[in-house]
Structure formats: C-alpha cells, structure tokens
Amino acid sequence: MLSFFLQKKKTATQENFWIEDLKKQPRPKFHTLEIADIKRETDDCVSIAFKVPANLRDEYRYAAGQYVTLKAEIKGVEVRRSYSLCSSPLEDEIRVAVKRVEGGTFSSYANEQLQPGMKLDVMTPQGNFTVPFSPSKSRIYVMFAAGSGITPVMSLIKTILWHESRSRIVLFYGNRSVSSIIFREQIDDLKNEHLNRLEVHHILSREDQGTDWLKGRITADKVRLYAEKFFIPASVNHFFICGPEKMIFEVKDTLEQLGVEESKIHYELFTVSTAGQNAANDTIKSTKADVLSHVTVILDGEETHFDVSSKGVSILDAALDAGADVPFACKGAVCCTCRAKVLEGKVVMEMNYALEEDEVEQGYVLTCQSHPVTERVVISYDD
Ligand code: FES
Known part of the structure; x- marks a missing residue:
C-alpha cells in the first residue's frame, strides 16, 4: 500500500x-511556530512539521530545495541551525529533517527532546538550490545525494514528479547501510508510482549489494561510470548535488570534466570544512589593507552606524554588536541568510558558497563574510 503522503x-x-x-x-x-508532528525517519533522524497560522501562510511559501533556519535556547545559549525542507510546496506541509550529528547541540535536542505541541522560532524559507519548474517542461534531472543531503533532494523529487509529468529523474543516493537510508519507504513508494520517471540507485559504504559500482562512496570514478551506464551528461537539463563538501566538489568537478556546463550543476553545502575556513582567513589577512571604515547598515528602513576595521570582525558581527537585529544563521558562507546589498563603498568576502554569480555582480554580499575596504560603506538588508 502506498503511504499516505502520496495522497496529498x-x-x-x-x-x-x-x-x-x-x-x-x-x-x-523569524516567527514562533508550533510543532505539528514529529516522525522518526531512522535511528538518528527525525522529521519535524510545523503549524503555520493562516496569517503567515504567504510568508512561508517556498520552492522545492529551500531551507528554514530554526532558533532555540538550549542550556541558556541561543542556537541557530538551518535545515532543508523535505516536504514539497505542493503538499499542505512545511517539514524539515534533522539528522543527529556527533556532538551536535541542536540535532541532539531535536532528536531527543522536541515533541509535538512545543514551539520553535522558524525563519521564513530561503535558498537557491532550485530551478523554476513548469508542467510544460520535459526534462531529465540527475541527482546525487549522500546521508541527510537527501532532504532538499526529496523535496525536489516530489515536486518534479507531481508538477512536471513528462520529466524524468535519476537519483544516486549514498548511505552507510540500508537501515541508515532516510526516506527509504517514501522513495520506494514514489518509484513504484512513477516507474518510468524515477530511477534510484542506492550506493552503500558498509553493505555489499553484489556489484562494485553500488559499493563504497560516491566518487569521481563512480560518476564517470554512471555517466556511461545511466545518463548522457549532455542530455541532462539539471544536476542537483547535496551531501558532504568533499563529495559535492568531486561530483561537480567530474561533471565539468565530462563537459557539463557549470550553470546546469546546482549544489547545496551544509557546512564548510575547517581547512576551507582557514584558507579563507589566511587569504583575507594577507590581501587586505587595514582600513578603519564607517559603516551604515539599513534594515527595515532604519540605519545603524558603527566603525569597523577591515581586519576586524565581519560586518555582520559588528552590526550585531552595534545593536542591529540583522539576520544570520550559519555564519559560515553557506546559508545566505545574511545577504545584503552594498549601496556605497566596497567590501571583500572571505568565502561565498551561497550567492550566485549574478547576485554578486549586482552588489549582494554575505555580511557574515564581509569586511570593508573603503572608509565609508553603506549596506542594505532591505534591497
Ligand atoms: S549567516 Fe549563513 S551565509 Fe552568512
């Protein structure tokens, strides 16, 4: 029997x-929302659905592949974490999946303590890990996901199957073992219901499925092999990749070597490695002249003024110190919550894994990564 979510x-x-x-x-x-439902997806992953009051529905409309930031006070400390939505906007639901990570403050709290009826601060949806979908399209999508990287991919898969009835999807999904596959039953149901449109290949690192190409991790060699066996790179309209940083860049680089245009490859990073952060810090330290800048930040039409040195804290941290309630989540260049537009002066970013090239060209920056390099800078969160 197909599970109930297919009936929506x-x-x-x-x-x-x-x-x-x-x-x-x-x-x-942020708005405070009540938890409507919690479902255990695997031993170390829960999905959480929220009740959205009628007056906030428009603010919480979203695109498949987007995420929300959750905020909670845990042991007296404010913790913010961003989680991709696993529900499709075509369902009457807004749901995230939270996989427990070793020593993770929020993920442990979510897996052990959250209950339906409790309230959480939930930021309205954001994110660029998507494309416009249309029933008139007939496309081929190839997706690579590993572990909890399936979360936004699940939202994309459901939306494409339901909204683009002539499009096809090939999914390569990496996990340790069958028991750690998040959404296994839902994926099976979707596959059974859309036999000719959804093809799924599970790659397991700790279980033998009888073939080498389904064993281990998703690597460059495997992507080359899959491109010979399961898809023709030039015929694919969009690739979506989500998982650990190493896998994302290995798949992306390999696809590019196979001739895929960069604009067709979409990826979603959850975190950036310490090595990447250190490299960015070193670059910024060695390239910036030390300028003391007078910065004006505009938020909801209100201005906040402060001075910050180009070798000091980020513009986001300086704005928070100055009392501005500026938005942020990861502070690590991946979530885009702190996006703002430079209206005057110049800033440099340490890292950027969230903004598209055209956004940067239009003057948008990640303020958690930005440092001023001119004596006056005006930045707006309203544009
Ligand atoms: S807070 Fe996430 S990119 Fe700046």
Whole structure:
C-alpha cells in the first residue's frame, strides 16, 4: 500500500505552500511556530512539521530545495541551525529533517527532546538550490545525494514528479547501510508510482549489494561510470548535488570534466570544512589593507552606524554588536541568510558558497563574510 503522503495535493493551489516567483519571497524573518508532528525517519533522524497560522501562510511559501533556519535556547545559549525542507510546496506541509550529528547541540535536542505541541522560532524559507519548474517542461534531472543531503533532494523529487509529468529523474543516493537510508519507504513508494520517471540507485559504504559500482562512496570514478551506464551528461537539463563538501566538489568537478556546463550543476553545502575556513582567513589577512571604515547598515528602513576595521570582525558581527537585529544563521558562507546589498563603498568576502554569480555582480554580499575596504560603506538588508 502506498503511504499516505502520496495522497496529498499535487497541484499548485492557494492552500498549499507553492510560490510562483522567488523574487517575491520576503526578507527572512523569524516567527514562533508550533510543532505539528514529529516522525522518526531512522535511528538518528527525525522529521519535524510545523503549524503555520493562516496569517503567515504567504510568508512561508517556498520552492522545492529551500531551507528554514530554526532558533532555540538550549542550556541558556541561543542556537541557530538551518535545515532543508523535505516536504514539497505542493503538499499542505512545511517539514524539515534533522539528522543527529556527533556532538551536535541542536540535532541532539531535536532528536531527543522536541515533541509535538512545543514551539520553535522558524525563519521564513530561503535558498537557491532550485530551478523554476513548469508542467510544460520535459526534462531529465540527475541527482546525487549522500546521508541527510537527501532532504532538499526529496523535496525536489516530489515536486518534479507531481508538477512536471513528462520529466524524468535519476537519483544516486549514498548511505552507510540500508537501515541508515532516510526516506527509504517514501522513495520506494514514489518509484513504484512513477516507474518510468524515477530511477534510484542506492550506493552503500558498509553493505555489499553484489556489484562494485553500488559499493563504497560516491566518487569521481563512480560518476564517470554512471555517466556511461545511466545518463548522457549532455542530455541532462539539471544536476542537483547535496551531501558532504568533499563529495559535492568531486561530483561537480567530474561533471565539468565530462563537459557539463557549470550553470546546469546546482549544489547545496551544509557546512564548510575547517581547512576551507582557514584558507579563507589566511587569504583575507594577507590581501587586505587595514582600513578603519564607517559603516551604515539599513534594515527595515532604519540605519545603524558603527566603525569597523577591515581586519576586524565581519560586518555582520559588528552590526550585531552595534545593536542591529540583522539576520544570520550559519555564519559560515553557506546559508545566505545574511545577504545584503552594498549601496556605497566596497567590501571583500572571505568565502561565498551561497550567492550566485549574478547576485554578486549586482552588489549582494554575505555580511557574515564581509569586511570593508573603503572608509565609508553603506549596506542594505532591505534591497
Ligand atoms: S549567516 Fe549563513 S551565509 Fe552568512
């Protein structure tokens, strides 16, 4: 029997969370939402659905592949974490999946203590790990996911299957073992219901499935092999990759070597390695002249002024110190919550894994990564 989630709405309506135009998505904002449901997906992963009151529905409309930031006070300390939505905007639901990570403050709290009826601060959805979908399209999508990287991919898969009835998807999904496969039953149900449109290959690192190409991790060699056996790189409209940083860049580089245009490769990073952060810190220290800058930050039409040195803290941290309630989540260049536009002066970013090239060209920066290099800088979170 197909599980109940397949019976839900599959067309874009006012009642579900479908958004037509991402450009109309409001600037991210926290609201306190009640937990509607918690489902155990695997031994170390829960999914959490939220109740969205009618007056906030428009703010929580989202695109498949986007994420929300959750905020909670745990043992007296404010903790913020971003989690991808695993629900499709075509469902009447807004749901994230949280996999426990070793020593993870929020993920342990979510897996052990959260209950339906409790309340959490949930930021409105954001993110660029998506493309516009349309029933008129007939596309081929290839997706690579590992572990909890399946979360946004799950949202994308459901949306494509339900909204683009002529499109096909090939999914390569890496896990340790069968028992650690998040959404295993849901994926099987979708595959059974859309036999000719969804092809799934599970790659397991600790279980033998009888073939070398399904054993181990998703590596460059495997991507080359899969490109011979399961898809023609030039025929694929979009590739989506989500998982550990190493896997993402190995798959992305290999696809590019196989001739895939960069614009067709979409990836979502959850964190950046310490090595990457250190390299960025070293670069910024060695390349910046030390300028003391007078910075103006505009948020909700209000200005906050402060001075910060180009070798000091980021503009985001300086703005928070100055009392501005500026938005942030990861402070690690991956989530895009701290995005703002430079209206005057110049800043440099240490790292950027969140903004698209055209956004950077238009003057958008990640303020958690930005340092001023001119004596006056004006930055707006409202543009
Ligand atoms: S807070 Fe996440 S990119 Fe700046």
